[in-house]
Structure formats: structure tokens, C-alpha cells
Amino acid sequence: MVGKRIFMVDTGPGSANNLSLWGFPMERTTGVLLTHFHSDHIGDLGEFRMLTWTAGRFSPLPVYGPDGVDKVVAGFNLAYQADDDYRGTLHGLPSLMRHWLRIRSGWRAPPNGSSIRRRRRAR
Numbered sequence: 120m121v122g123k124r125i126f127m128v129d130t131g132p133g134s135a136n137n138l139s140l141w142g143f144p145m146e147r148t149t150g151v152l153l154t155h156f157h158s159d160h161i162g163d164l165g166e167f168r169m170l171t172w173t174a175g176r177f178s179p180l181p182v183y184g185p186d187g188v189d190k191v192v193a194g195f196n197l198a199y200q201a202d203d204d205y206r207g208t209l210h211g212l213p214s215l216m217r218h219w220l221r222i223r224s225g226w227r228a229p230p231n232g233s234s235i236r237r238r239r240r241a242r
Contacts, residue, residue: 124149127167129160135167139174146175153184156191164191165199173206 120126125147127134139145148171154160168180182192 121149127151129154130163130167131159132162135163135170139170144174145171148176148180150181150183153182153188153191155185156187161191165195168195169199169202169206173210 125144126149128151130151130153135145145167148167151164151167153164164182171180182188184191
């Protein structure tokens, strides 16, 4: 969290479901920060975006990451396009622009001048 802004750092498998089960306010997510593109860091990006959408997020979700994030985002947008159409029609949800994730290539600062610092984890 940065002030009242909530950023998800990586979206590994199971992360979206766990947050939902814990009662995390998914719709308040400001953006996703991807540290790198291994499957254990991006595997739940599609599910995360779906759960934040059905929880009430009706604008594109910014995704920040290193160079190449545009390809990752384009792949997820394409893979979930049919699901968007189906759920939108079935549940009467407003259409998310066909690009539900907004690309933020490179490590640019999120809104309001907040900074992103990478910290090493103790092993």
C-alpha cells in the first residue's frame, strides 16, 4: 500500500483467489507491479484482473514492469477476450475496453510520484 493506493506486486498462481478469500478489497487495486516474467510471478494475472473487475473495477488496470511487459499484457488481453465477452453478456457487466490491462513499460513511477524500490528477500 502507498497511502490509500493498493499495488499488487506479482501475481503468482493462487494469489488472486487467496486475496479474495481473505476479503481483500480487490476493486481498490491501483495497479500491478511485475518484477519479472517467470510463470510463478505472472500466472494469476488473468484471474486477478477478472476478480478485480467483477468486484467493481470498471477501468483498465495499470501494469508496471520491465521491458517486455507490453507483450505479456497483450497476451493476457487476447487470451481473456472471449471470457470478457461471455461474462459481460451473461452478468450484464459493462464492457472493459478490449484492453483491460494498461501497459506501463519500464520501471516508471506510479501516480503521485511514489517510488518503487526493490528489496532483497532474506533466503
